[in-house]
Amino acid sequence: MDAATVDTPLYLQLAAHYRQAIASGVLAPGARMPSVRALMRTHRVSLSTALQACRSLEDEGLLEARPRSGYFVQAPRRAVLQPVQEPEPGATAASPDPAPYSGIHDRISDFVVKCERHPVVTNLALAFGSPECYPQEALKNAALRALRRRPEVLVSPVPPQGDPGFRAVLARRAMAAGMSPTPDEIVVTHGCTEALNLALRAVTQPGDTVAVESPTYFGLLQVIESLGLTALEIPTSPSRGMSVEALELAFATHLQIRAVVVVPNFQNPLGCVMPDEEKARLVALCDAAKVALIEDDIYGALSDDDLPLRTAKSWDRSGNVIHCGSLHKTLAPGMRIGWMLGGRWLARIRMLKHAQSRANDALAQLAIAEFMGSHAYDRHLVRLRRLLKAQRAATAEAIAAHFPAGTRLSMPSGGMMLWVEMPGGRSSGQVFDAALAEGIRVAPGLMFSNSGRFDHFLRISCGTPFNPNIEAAIRRLGQIVAAGG
The missing domain is CATH 3.40.640.10 (Type I PLP-dependent aspartate aminotransferase-like (Major domain))
Structure with a gap:
């Protein structure tokens, strides 16, 4: 066992063992995970360690806990969406005169004022984790x-x-x-x-x-x-x-x-x-x-x-x-x-x-x-990364399920946000207004450029643990996008 393994908590070593088994197909989707007692006996670990390992895999979206039945391997979550398109090969660096690209303060101030006037039920605009993500x-x-x-x-x-x-x-x-x-x-x-x-x-x-x-x-x-x-x-x-x-x-x-x-x-x-x-x-x-x-x-x-x-x-x-x-x-x-x-x-x-x-x-x-x-600190980062990975996967799956055909997103390999391209030239400003009126806050693409090139994009946060409220908000957001804002 190398030094890195010695420094890794036992429950994470155990989780890594079963993560590999799931990735290789040894434990197929729908298969029952060994019981907590079986894990204790097989690996000679405590009840706490066995539970932590299972919960870690559950946080990643790899296991599903079923009442009175134990843990089962989840089918992999796949967002059936095409990635966001790359910039055109011949795209210029900018206008020969960049001076017209200004006025972002007025645009952001407009969004801030609107947010202050509408109570927010579900915030999908934040670019940091919810309190439970931190120690x-x-x-x-x-x-x-x-x-x-x-x-x-x-x-x-x-x-x-x-x-x-x-x-x-x-x-x-x-x-x-x-x-x-x-x-x-x-x-x-x-x-x-x-x-x-x-x-x-x-x-x-x-x-x-x-x-x-x-x-x-x-x-x-x-x-x-x-x-x-x-x-x-x-x-x-x-x-x-x-x-x-x-x-x-x-x-x-x-x-x-x-x-x-x-x-x-x-x-x-x-x-x-x-x-x-x-x-x-x-x-x-x-x-x-x-x-x-x-x-x-x-x-x-x-x-x-x-x-x-x-x-x-x-x-x-x-x-x-x-x-x-x-x-x-x-x-x-x-x-x-x-x-x-x-x-x-x-x-x-x-x-x-x-x-x-x-x-x-x-x-x-x-x-x-x-x-x-x-x-x-290292243990916290491992846990945070696992949480964010599971939350991004669940959010992407919900977007794939509820947004209209033609929606695109690129799945990042880390971080806490998704950049979503809406089909048909939908206006992010109009979607933002319609969603905010129903208590759902998103970050419209208009905020991320001094030009109008990204008006048909939304930035959606994955910093909050995925739950029924978030899924309901994404479902409603998809309906708003489908209706054209």
Whole structure:
């Protein structure tokens, strides 16, 4: 047994054994799983371990618990939908003059005001997990222990870059993604949004152009507009991420590009992962063009197969990549803890952080440092990934069952969202309005671009455990889409 297996909880080892049996067909759909007592005898494990293993497989959608009958292997869930179409090979990087692409604030404000006016029964728009996805009790206990150990923390100043112990934990964790920062190179921020703000302020001036993925996270478009910058949208594949070829063309035709912002791992909203060779090409291209590359890796820890995904920063040898991360999706949405590696702009970022918001709250950093420094964090990530995988599969199955013919989606291999292409040019704005009137909130495609190219898309969240209420909301949403909004 290797070291990795020794560190893996016994119930997960047992679950992996039966997961393989299901995948290979040894346990076929409809077959009865060995009883809990049989598992105890066969594998010499406790009742608790046997139950945890079965429940883990149930969370993944591989087993179904039947009252007074035990566990049975589920038929695999397959969304009978075609993947989202790739961008046209001849798609241009953007209009020769990107200036018309602005006004995202007004559009987002309109959506926010509408949401405030309508009570929400089912929220399919959130891009983070529901509270039960996160280790609430463990984080509370970690915070209490930190407060007992350092009671002065609430009345003492915090080091400008963040708590040294927390930065040391982040530096150790970064090694799994191919990076090797020192704690002194890390700046703790108020979530990833502040990190992106600081990165853009460090490398641009008002009037500059920033190349972004298309579609991209609407919050980034808001940040760019707030800083007096212009977004240049680069075609992005639902399977391979930003087109490096289109970006190279943009560098040749738009001389005011000062930064490129990408989400290489589980991009929002597409859910795609950029292949490693494309990440390396992207880093090399930006370095040669002397254009800053800003990487948002907020979803990178959410891969289904538990294998660490490399960051673009791991190929950086000149300091030209600014890496931004956060725990908002993976551990603690309520704490707003993020961080960044500033590369060759570290000194300027430190200064901007001090001028903009000062240091982060220390207690949250101490609590998270204790939790992330232990194997409890690894166990949490394994559980979270399993939950999200099962929830994505169940949501995709419901979309396949209830949305009209011609609907498309690409199944990501991690993360917590689905990018759904509606048939027949349905308007996401009209679908959003009709669904909101019935208490169902979705994220319309109009929010993810300054152009109208994605009006026939919806982003649907899979962050909440799938239940009858969610299925009913998706069924109704499918009816609204079928009726044309």
